[in-house]
Every structure is written in C-alpha cells, then in structure tokens.
Amino acid sequence: MRVLIAGAGLSGLSTAMFLGLHGVPSLVVERHATTSLHPKARGQFPHTMEALRLAGVDRRVLAASPPDFQFRIVIARSAAGPVFNEILVDDAGPDLTAFSTAGWANASQERVEPILAERARELGARIRFSTELESFTQDADGVTAVLHDLATGERETVRADYLVGADGHRSPIREALGIGQAGRGVLGTGSGAIFEADLSAVLPPNALVYLQNPELPGGSGALVSTDEPSRYAIGVGLGEYSDERWIELVRIAAGIPDLAVTLLQTGTSTDTKHWVADTFSSGRVHLVGDAVRVMPPTGAFGGNTAILDGFYLAWKLAMVVKGEAGPALLDSHTPERRPYSEFIAEQQYTFFVQRMRPDLADAALTPLVEPFSMPFFGYRHLSDAVVLEPGDDRALLEPEPTGRPGSRAPHVLVRVDGREVSTIELFGRGFVVLTGAQHWVDEASALGLTAHLLDGPEWAKAYGITESGAVLVRPDFFVAWRTPDATGDLPGALKSVTASAS
Structure with missing residues (x-):
C-alpha cells in the first residue's frame, strides 16, 4: 500500500481524491460509521x-448547494433584529472574477463529504468506515499500522509507504508523534441543538446570524440554516438544558x-479553540485539516482550508511514491502550509472577536487583511519546492x-x-x-513536461x-x-523544486 489515510x-477524503487524480490509490479508514451528519x-470559495x-466534482458540489442561494451573514440581537452589522448579503459571494473563472458554492x-468519497473511490481509493487506526510505528522505509474493525472487533496489521493524519482536532496521530x-x-x-421551525419571516433559506444577546447563556451564540428547509442549528454557551429551556x-x-x-437533537457540546500544530510532518507521517489547525468557526475558512490541505499535499505524495520526485519534496x-494556517487562524480569531466576543478585543488583535482577495489568491508558498x-x-x-515564484499563478x-x-x-x-518561445517548448518536452506556446504580451506581463x-x-497552481x-536553467529548476537526484 502506498498511502494510508486516517480520517x-x-x-x-480530499487527500484520497487528489491522490487518485495523480494515479496513486490509497486506503482511508474512519472510526465513524458514515461521513459527517x-x-x-458550509460554503466553498x-x-x-x-x-x-480539477477533480471533476465542482458541478456535483454546485448541485448539492441550495438552488438560487442568497447567503446572508449578520450580527444581530436575534434573527428578527435589531441587526448590528451586515457582514455578507450577496447572491453568490463577492466578485472575484478578476482572479478566477471558478465561482462560489454553498x-x-x-x-x-459523500461527493468526495464517491469520487475518491472512482479514482481508486478504498474507504473503510467503522475502522480505527489503533496504533502505528514508522521506520526508514514506511509505516506499520494496526487497524481495528469496530463492527467485528477484528484487528489487522497493514504496511504503507506514508501515513496521512486527517483524524481531527484531538488527533491521536499528532499526540503519538508528540507534536505540540x-x-x-x-x-x-x-452547547448546540438542531431543530425545526418556521423562520421564513425572519431568515432567508441560507443564513448565519451571530447573536449578541444578554438573554443567551454567555451573552452570545449563533443561529444557522441547514440544507433542509425549516431545519436550523443553534449554538449557545455551555450548559445542561432541558428541552423546555432549549425551546426558550x-x-x-x-x-x-x-x-x-x-x-431534533440537543446536548451537543463543542470547544472553540485557537491553535496551530508546531509541525505538520514527522518522518513518513503528514498531518492535514483539523489535526494541524483549530480555529473559531467564523470566516468559513476551516472547511475550505481542509480541502486544500489535501490538494496541496497529494501531488507531492504522488510524485514521491511514483519516483518522480525525491522524498525531500x-x-x-x-x-x-503552517505560515498560511497561522495567518488564517488569526483572521478567524479576529472575526470571532468582532462577531461574537467583542469583550476579547485588545491591542494584539490582528487586523483583517485587505483587499478581500488576499486570503484566497494572494498567499504564497515559500519553501525549497520553489526557486x-x-x-x-x-x-x-x-x-x-x-x-x-512562490505565488499563485495569475x-x-x-x-x-x-x-x-x-x-x-x-x-x-x-x-x-508557459512560454512564448518555441525553444522553451522543446526543452520542456525533452524533460517530459507539458508546455503551452502562448501568443500576445498580456499573459507574459502578468507573469x-x-x-x-x-x-x-506546479500542479497546485503555484x-x-x-x-x-x-x-535560464529549466532542468536545474525542475530538479531543485522536486528534490530530485537525477
């Protein structure tokens, strides 16, 4: 087995899907019986x-979004008002067409998750639910893991070249590695609850209300719509609440x-945390998603960054296991990924303070970046994988x-x-x-690279x-x-960024 993914x-699932896109099958194990319920x-930037x-699932995700959605985010005393601040009231998100031909989904x-799982399987991944990664060891050549089938109680030992820890904010894998x-x-x-009610008079179908209300436990909370009409989720301060109190x-x-x-469901509890792992890799184990960063759920970057963790890691893993790049890649x-994670976590903390906990505001609060496009398209990847x-x-x-180099391709x-x-x-x-000169096309072809001979000065100026x-x-658009x-030395650059000895 080339890659084992826990979570x-x-x-x-994104890591498995993008690995499959690059021709590398994987085994995904998940201790829960299904994907998230x-x-x-919510929301894809x-x-x-x-x-x-690129993975061929954008249309499926769009189809899974509410039709003709208008997403509304406000800070208010209640859904009925008064509204203190309108954060986003737009048919399909801010206009970023100057940076991409891709749109928004919701x-x-x-x-x-089921869409990603289906596509990962189509591309060769195996996914085993109700299966826990019980333990693992690693050596110079790979990872040995013990898997526990929670339905049958059976255990088996498997061997993989690499292990990806996508096992959540508690991450037993991160803990086992001793990563702080x-x-x-x-x-x-x-505490949270899911309920059904008719809120059509005060909320559009797709809405998120950050509540600042002294009548709520802790003085704040959140009310959000779901994919089901008339079904909503509420979060308030921690407490043991009766059904009567939840209704109130x-x-x-x-x-x-x-x-x-x-x-429909009550008593769920969650911690709002802010931290980033000290390192995202240890030997042949690499961490993604909530295993490496946990931040307040204000700003909608959590799910997007988790998907992109898989996107950015998968091509590197694929090149290494196929022998197209050195392990140092x-x-x-x-x-x-860590500097960007620190940046995003700080941005979401600022959102959290502004929207839910203004009492935490102080001089150390990181300002929100402008322009709006920077967190999406203006961040850089700085490492030995760029020249x-x-x-x-x-x-x-x-x-x-x-x-x-190091920036997103325009x-x-x-x-x-x-x-x-x-x-x-x-x-x-x-x-x-990309080039406007035939000799670079010829040199790229000799290296086994795809090259595009482009006309006109506009693209060259942009680059x-x-x-x-x-x-x-790179395969990740950087x-x-x-x-x-x-x-210029194209062969030398390619050798350098792929950590290749050949």
Whole structure:
C-alpha cells in the first residue's frame, strides 16, 4: 500500500481524491460509521472550486448547494433584529472574477463529504468506515499500522509507504508523534441543538446570524440554516438544558416569543479553540485539516482550508511514491502550509472577536487583511519546492498577482487549441511550462513536461516575464520558477523544486 489515510472528513477524503487524480490509490479508514451528519462547514470559495473542478466534482458540489442561494451573514440581537452589522448579503459571494473563472458554492460538509468519497473511490481509493487506526510505528522505509474493525472487533496489521493524519482536532496521530500546538487555546465551550421551525419571516433559506444577546447563556451564540428547509442549528454557551429551556433559547435567538419549535437533537457540546500544530510532518507521517489547525468557526475558512490541505499535499505524495520526485519534496509541507494556517487562524480569531466576543478585543488583535482577495489568491508558498529570485522579500501575502515564484499563478485568459481558457485551467496534472518561445517548448518536452506556446504580451506581463521567457508552474497552481528571457536553467529548476537526484 502506498498511502494510508486516517480520517474520512473533508481533508482526508480530499487527500484520497487528489491522490487518485495523480494515479496513486490509497486506503482511508474512519472510526465513524458514515461521513459527517452535521450541516457544518458550509460554503466553498473560488480557489477551492478550482481544485474541485480539477477533480471533476465542482458541478456535483454546485448541485448539492441550495438552488438560487442568497447567503446572508449578520450580527444581530436575534434573527428578527435589531441587526448590528451586515457582514455578507450577496447572491453568490463577492466578485472575484478578476482572479478566477471558478465561482462560489454553498454546500455543507454533510453534502460535500459523500461527493468526495464517491469520487475518491472512482479514482481508486478504498474507504473503510467503522475502522480505527489503533496504533502505528514508522521506520526508514514506511509505516506499520494496526487497524481495528469496530463492527467485528477484528484487528489487522497493514504496511504503507506514508501515513496521512486527517483524524481531527484531538488527533491521536499528532499526540503519538508528540507534536505540540501554539495559539490562544480554548476560547469557550458551547452547547448546540438542531431543530425545526418556521423562520421564513425572519431568515432567508441560507443564513448565519451571530447573536449578541444578554438573554443567551454567555451573552452570545449563533443561529444557522441547514440544507433542509425549516431545519436550523443553534449554538449557545455551555450548559445542561432541558428541552423546555432549549425551546426558550431558540425563541430568544429567533426573536419570536411564541415560535413553534420541534427539537431534533440537543446536548451537543463543542470547544472553540485557537491553535496551530508546531509541525505538520514527522518522518513518513503528514498531518492535514483539523489535526494541524483549530480555529473559531467564523470566516468559513476551516472547511475550505481542509480541502486544500489535501490538494496541496497529494501531488507531492504522488510524485514521491511514483519516483518522480525525491522524498525531500515532502519537507515543504510544513513551511508552506503552517505560515498560511497561522495567518488564517488569526483572521478567524479576529472575526470571532468582532462577531461574537467583542469583550476579547485588545491591542494584539490582528487586523483583517485587505483587499478581500488576499486570503484566497494572494498567499504564497515559500519553501525549497520553489526557486525564489534574488532579493525576494519572502512576504507571505501580496495584494496583487505578481507571477513571482512562490505565488499563485495569475489568472489570464489565453487561447489554447482554438478556445479561450484561463491559464489556471492549464495546470493541475503535473508541472507545466508557459512560454512564448518555441525553444522553451522543446526543452520542456525533452524533460517530459507539458508546455503551452502562448501568443500576445498580456499573459507574459502578468507573469512578470517577456514573451521570450518561461515560467514553470506546479500542479497546485503555484509558480515554481521563472526566467524573464531566453536564458535560464529549466532542468536545474525542475530538479531543485522536486528534490530530485537525477
């Protein structure tokens, strides 16, 4: 077995799906009997949809989204008002068409995970539910794991080249590796319930209300719609509440004193935490999703970042296990994903303070970044898997696309094979060379790379080169190397970024 994945949430299933896309089958084990049954982690941003489009599931995710959705996020005393602040009231999210041809989706984790699982299986993955990774050891050649079938009680030992820990915020794998975490820790503990009621008079079908109301336990809470009409979820401060008290809390949150409420599930408890793991890799074990970062659920980056963890890790794992790259390529996982995770966790903490806990505001609060596109398209991956240029300032964020190594490849409309496409749509299966000069095409072909000969100066300008230059783009849409003109060492760059000895 090449790759064993522990956890069938968004990050684990994405890793399996993208590994399959690159021709590497995997085994996914999940201790729960099914994928998530909770309507959380709603919404897919355009940069996530680009990755899902590459995997061939973007249309499935769109189909799983509420039809003609208008997503509304507000801070209010109750769903009926008064509204203190409107955060998002838009038909399909802010306009990011200058950065991507992909749009927005609004599916919940409950709907998305089965889609990812189905596609992962189509691409060769095996998924075993009710199966727990009980223990593991690793050596220089691989990982030995003991799997426990929770339905039959049987145990078996399996061997894999690599283990991916996608086993959640408690992550027994992370704990077994002795990896610590840094951050603000526990910010609060809450209780939740799922209920049915008619809130059509105060809420659109797709809405999230951050509640600031002294009548609620802790003075704050959240009310959110689900994929089912008339079904909602509520979260308030931790407590042991009777059914009668839950109904009262729902009525307070809705702002409708005589609301008819049918409780479906009560008593769920969650901790709101803020931390990032000290490292994302240890030997042949690599961590993704909640196993490496936990942050307040304010900002909607949790589910998106989990999916993209799998996207960014899978191509590296695939190249290494297929012998197309050296094992050192995987050393880039922590330096590329941890700084971004710290940034996103801080952004979501700021959202948390602004929307739910204004009492925590202080001088150390990190400002929200502008422009809005930066967290989606303006972050950089800085590691030995890119060839940084002399004088690079190593900035994690850039407000506008530059095309420099370590940054996301700019979206430019170009003509390829008689049709107009975004440059982003040319990437994803392997390293790709863009150029306006035939000799770079010939050199790329000799290296087994896909190359596109493009006309016109617009794309070259966007990538910071001349038409006689070339740019090497990684499978994850990030620029690995560029040369402004006809000079440059493409074979050396490819060898460097893939940690190849050949």
